[in-house]
Amino acid sequence: MKNTVKTLFTGVLNSYAQLFFTQSKVTGVLVLLASFTNPSVGLWGLTGAVVCNLLGLLIRTHPALLKQGMIGYNGVLVSLGLASTLQVNGAFLGLFGVACLLTVGLSIAFFHQMSQLNLPSLSMAFVSVYWIVMLAVTGFSELHLQPVSADQSARWYGFVQYGPLPDWIRFYLQSLGGILFQGNVVAGLLVVLGILWASRISFTLSVLGFLTGYGFFSSLGGNPVHISDHFIGFNFVLTALALGGFMYIPNWRTYGLVLLVMPVVVLLIVAGTNLFGKADLPVLSLPFVMIVPLVMYALRKGGLVPEMVEVTHQHDAPEINLYSFRNYRQRFGKSTYLEIGLPFFGEWTVYQGYNGKHTHKDAYRFAWDFVIRDVAEKSFRTTGLTPDDYYGYNMPVVAPASGYVVTIVDGIEDNPIGNMNMKENWGNAIVIKHADYLYSKIAHLKKDSFTVRLGDYVRKGDVVGILGNSGRSPEPHIHFQVQATPDVGAPTIQYPITYYLLRNNPEIGLKSYDVPQENETIANIRTTPLLRESFGFVPGQVLQFQGESETERFAEEWVVGTTSLNQAYLHCAVTGSTAFFVNDGTMFYFSSYTGPRHTLLYYFYLAAYKVMLGFYRNTTIDDEIPLHQIDQGPGRLVQDFLAPFAIYRHYPYRLIYGQMDNYIRPKMIQIQSSVKREVLGKSVKLYDFEMLLENKTIAQFTIRHQNRTLIVRQILPFTDSTDVLPAPVLIEETV
Numbered sequence: 001m002k003n004t005v006k007t008l009f010t011g012v013l014n015s016y017a018q019l020f021f022t023q024s025k026v027t028g029v030l031v032l033l034a035s036f037t038n039p040s041v042g043l044w045g046l047t048g049a050v051v052c053n054l055l056g057l058l059i060r061t062h063p064a065l066l067k068q069g070m071i072g073y074n075g076v077l078v079s080l081g082l083a084s085t086l087q088v089n090g091a092f093l094g095l096f097g098v099a100c101l102l103t104v105g106l107s108i109a110f111f112h113q114m115s116q117l118n119l120p121s122l123s124m125a126f127v128s129v130y131w132i133v134m135l136a137v138t139g140f141s142e143l144h145l146q147p148v149s150a151d152q153s154a155r156w157y158g159f160v161q162y163g164p165l166p167d168w169i170r171f172y173l174q175s176l177g178g179i180l181f182q183g184n185v186v187a188g189l190l191v192v193l194g195i196l197w198a199s200r201i202s203f204t205l206s207v208l209g210f211l212t213g214y215g216f217f218s219s220l221g222g223n224p225v226h227i228s229d230h231f232i233g234f235n236f237v238l239t240a241l242a243l244g245g246f247m248y249i250p251n252w253r254t255y256g257l258v259l260l261v262m263p264v265v266v267l268l269i270v271a272g273t274n275l276f277g278k279a280d281l282p283v284l285s286l287p288f289v290m291i292v293p294l295v296m297y298a299l300r301k302g303g304l305v306p307e308m309v310e311v312t313h314q315h316d317a318p319e320i321n322l323y324s325f326r327n328y329r330q331r332f333g334k335s336t337y338l339e340i341g342l343p344f345f346g347e348w349t350v351y352q353g354y355n356g357k358h359t360h361k362d363a364y365r366f367a368w369d370f371v372i373r374d375v376a377e378k379s380f381r382t383t384g385l386t387p388d389d390y391y392g393y394n395m396p397v398v399a400p401a402s403g404y405v406v407t408i409v410d411g412i413e414d415n416p417i418g419n420m421n422m423k424e425n426w427g428n429a430i431v432i433k434h435a436d437y438l439y440s441k442i443a444h445l446k447k448d449s450f451t452v453r454l455g456d457y458v459r460k461g462d463v464v465g466i467l468g469n470s471g472r473s474p475e476p477h478i479h480f481q482v483q484a485t486p487d488v489g490a491p492t493i494q495y496p497i498t499y500y501l502l503r504n505n506p507e508i509g510l511k512s513y514d515v516p517q518e519n520e521t522i523a524n525i526r527t528t529p530l531l532r533e534s535f536g537f538v539p540g541q542v543l544q545f546q547g548e549s550e551t552e553r554f555a556e557e558w559v560v561g562t563t564s565l566n567q568a569y570l571h572c573a574v575t576g577s578t579a580f581f582v583n584d585g586t587m588f589y590f591s592s593y594t595g596p597r598h599t600l601l602y603y604f605y606l607a608a609y610k611v612m613l614g615f616y617r618n619t620t621i622d623d624e625i626p627l628h629q630i631d632q633g634p635g636r637l638v639q640d641f642l643a644p645f646a647i648y649r650h651y652p653y654r655l656i657y658g659q660m661d662n663y664i665r666p667k668m669i670q671i672q673s674s675v676k677r678e679v680l681g682k683s684v685k686l687y688d689f690e691m692l693l694e695n696k697t698i699a700q701f702t703i704r705h706q707n708r709t710l711i712v713r714q715i716l717p718f719t720d721s722t723d724v725l726p727a728p729v730l731i732e733e734t735v
Helices: 001-021 026-033 039-058 063-067 073-083 090-116 124-137 165-177 185-198 198-221 225-229 234-246 252-277 286-302 318-332 527-535 600-607 634-642
Strands: 347-352 365-371 395-398 403-409 428-435 438-445 463-466 478-483 498-506 505-514 522-523 543-546 553-562 569-571 577-583 587-593 610-612 620-624 653-659 668-679 682-694 697-705 709-717
Touching: 001 026, 001 039, 001 063, 001 073, 001 185, 001 395, 026 185, 039 063, 039 073, 039 090, 073 090, 073 124, 090 124, 090 577, 124 286, 165 185, 165 198, 165 225, 165 234, 165 395, 185 198, 198 234, 198 318, 198 634, 234 252, 234 286, 234 318, 252 286, 318 620, 403 438, 428 463, 463 527, 498 653, 505 620, 527 668, 527 682, 527 697, 553 600, 569 600, 577 600, 587 600, 600 682, 600 709, 610 620, 610 653
Parallel strands: none
Antiparallel strands: 347 365, 347 522, 365 478, 395 463, 403 428, 428 438, 438 478, 498 505, 498 522, 543 553, 543 709, 553 569, 569 577, 577 587, 587 610, 620 653, 653 668, 668 682, 682 697, 697 709
8 A cells, every 4th residue: 555655646746747758856846836826727737647647556557657657747738738728517527537537548558559669659648638528528518618718817926927028038938837738937937947957958958949949930920929828839848858858868969950850840830730720629739749759760760870879778867868878888888799708818919910910801800819928028938949839839728708619620730830731721720609690710729639529518718629830820829700600711700809908017907898909918807706706696685784984873784686687786775775786707897876875885886886806916997987876066067058068077986906815715805996076187086995805795895085984894694504585675677
């Protein structure tokens, strides 16, 4: 019962906020108040929101759909429209109930039908139901139209309504109020405050869209008064919000799209008014409902427009959509669906890379040749006259990723140093299938050294053979390439190495989804058991932490869980915070965080934002925290206004591996991390973290922020082998 009431309350409030593409509770309250500038009409709007959400609960609509206001917002519009048009009597009550039922049915039908095309249904249900009712009204003698506009009965705001405002500002505010059938300035002011609270980008788009449509309408000789009187000006605003910042990642191109589309919206408004006016039907939001899916479909089918990126994971705020997208593209923009590693242990040097100067040409240009070099940059010891003199000779070669062995070429003798077998170019080679149209080939191996056979399944890192000097190989080296077919002589394809270490003496840096370059010394990441175990969170696991500073104490319990999409997370029920993470066996990193700040889970999210699960002392891991996850205050507001055109505030993250007590079987590891704020070249450190790993756990982490130090320790519960892990809390997913 408690959850039902919560769903109903949230759904009703978001029914108002969703009118402007947000789920901000403050915006929902302000829009609700705006609808009550005419109390009698506003009351029916609220009643419609409640009734439609109750009907949604009754027919078991998905709770997430109800909570987001996706069912109720059409009910709000239909109810406000009917109450402002028809006289309230007994017949109206019956009509109202039927209209709400029809609205819920059409809302669900349009939502799912348009979702199949990956297009929004918007307010299709509202326009359809309102027109159906108005066409039917003339057939019922007990239903009567309002003798005057419902808005005229609300006299209390007259001093503002006709105050000394420029025409375009008054028409803009009246148009915003017109969305709620409250064509007055006070309602518009409340709506503006709601939009501005939810999104600075939405506010600028609403002004841009209205001024463009208003200007074009006036330039053609249209009567500007009709923009507010006929409740058609809000089509400019809604279209601008949808195309400029909600359906697409906002940038200067989406703002340009708004400028291009507005004249079309004007034509649709005037044409619709003239056409449907013959049946005494207002055009309502029909132009908005038509143009947004049409533009999206046309852009999708017309070809890719650079930087016009549709929003795939909706955060219901253009700023967060933008900041999240930029962060994702920066972190994972070059990621691949299957991870390919390096085919060796230890450090090797790229002797020849992509488009190499010797043999990597044309169809075979995307390949690497690897050798081992010493501090003198030589690849051999002593004289270098025999294969045994070379450091790479007889070294193990490993599978770069899991898959099936589909091709093996064997039986070819090694060459004397300086000679090459031009007839059997690849020498002894192996091809592994990792996925359809994705194979890797390793060539120049030693005769009879293969440890696998055709058809065997190998795992990433398994030894498959030993390096020799067969084929077209003047000295022992590993030839490695990725290709689309299983043939030994297949052309290469461009494909990055998922993770590897790059030595830049004396430092070692992490490279992700990158292409090793010629003369770079690189290595696979060798994971450390203590790191793997400490960050190896298992669904159902419960982590208990206590934090203490000089002035305050914290205690939190986190539960590890997964969603139905297999997204892993840490969840704290007390604070309502959730941190989603990925552990791919080589890297542990957080992908997102929801909930309040100043919680232990939030601090841990920042501290362990990205952790390599292999210890390499003094190695640095760099990343960037999403701006919306950490920034706040006046500086953030200014950045929000400018975000579609320039991002000048950044929050770089850095992790450094400090101490490890034993390199063979470590029992203790110390890691330091930090977060800075960089604004126009000026850097300020915000957080310093230290993590202590012991007993296969994150035993302690320390937070230093604003001259305060908070020490957090994990409390290990006493358990026995018969204990059963509790079921993880299910985090509801967004529809």
